[in-house]
Amino acid sequence: MNTSKSLLSVLMAFVLLFSSCATSQQASTTQPDLSTNNGTGARKTGMSKTTKGGLLGAGGGAVLGGVVGGLLGGGKGTAIGAIVGAAAGGTTGAIIGRKMDKAAAELQNDMKGARVERVGEGIKITFDSGILFDTNSATLRPASEADISKMAAVLQKYPDTNVLIEGHTDNSGTDAINQPLSERRAQSVANSTIAKGVSSSRITTQGYGSTQPVGDNTTVEGKQANRRVEVAIYANEKMKKAAEDGRL
Structure with missing residues (x-):
């Protein structure tokens, strides 16, 4: 558990570093074709956290956000991983x-x-x-x-x-x-x-x-x-x- 927390801290630092250094002209991310549920239009995905982290955000911060969720084990921490993955960083x-x-x-x-x-x-x-x-x-x-x-x-x-x-x-x-x-x-x-x-x-x-x-x-x-x-x-x-x- 301590190892996981240490890895999380390191990756959080990398998220901020990469996000801060990224230019405002980030490569666009193509969203997958996600199914709708019960006619509501809310999207449901069974993707792994690593994949989801990359899709929810853009650039290096998003990818690392997915890695955070995966390293925490069994998908643990994915809500936080999604937020980290979508981080813009910097100003x-x-x-x-x-x-x-x-x-x-x-x-x-x-x-x-x-x-x-x-x-x-x-x-x-x-x-x-x-x-x-x-x-x-x-x-x-x-x-x-x-x-x-x-x-x-x-x-x-x-x-x-x-x-x-x-x-x-x-x-x-x-x-x-x-x-x-x-x-x-x-x-x-x-x-x-x-x-x-x-x-x-x-x-x-x-x-x-x-x-x-x-x-x-x-x-x-x-x-x-x-x-x-x-x-x-x-x-x-x-x-x-x-x-x-x-x-x-």
């Missing part, structure tokens, strides 16, 4: 960071049932699945809709951001149960967010089953921590260009 990144500071402050003020964290040039939101869903269910509890409504309202105020929604489970049961459950839960949050006015073109969903624990699965507390939905919010290319041009 542009600092401008984006200030914009994200404002968005995060609004989310923290409004969302009482979720943990909101500023990470790099983006925002990570963690929902406890026990708050969102009943056991073995992917149907959102009515009470959970309030926080999703607040998240959607802030996302509409910051339209030039992309949103990655990830579902995670503990290791109870089998992969045959946990994997599709995590996918359906991520999609349920996406569907609710879209229904509340956020464009489906901004949203990508991914389920990881029990492969990315953040807690000890041998304890009740650890299992609870592992049952979660994570949301990564990061700048899209339009916001990056506006920041580069001094229009943000």
Whole structure:
């Protein structure tokens, strides 16, 4: 674990270095043909984190962001990896960071049932699945809709951001149960967010089953921590260009 943390620190440094040295004329990245879910238009991908990191961002920072997610093991850290992978770095990144500071402050003020964290040039939101869903269910509890409504309202105020929604489970049961459950839960949050006015073109969903624990699965507390939905919010290319041009 210490080795993984050390590697993460080194790669984060490289992300900042490469992003800062990159010119504003970055090579364009062609997005893959991603399938839509349940008619909502939200994109779902089963790509590895290394591939996804390269696709979510642009240039060296994006590639290294994917590597970060992979090195953390079993896809662990992919929400943060997506944010790191999309980093612009340098002055542009600092401008984006200030914009994200404002968005995060609004989310923290409004969302009482979720943990909101500023990470790099983006925002990570963690929902406890026990708050969102009943056991073995992917149907959102009515009470959970309030926080999703607040998240959607802030996302509409910051339209030039992309949103990655990830579902995670503990290791109870089998992969045959946990994997599709995590996918359906991520999609349920996406569907609710879209229904509340956020464009489906901004949203990508991914389920990881029990492969990315953040807690000890041998304890009740650890299992609870592992049952979660994570949301990564990061700048899209339009916001990056506006920041580069001094229009943000």
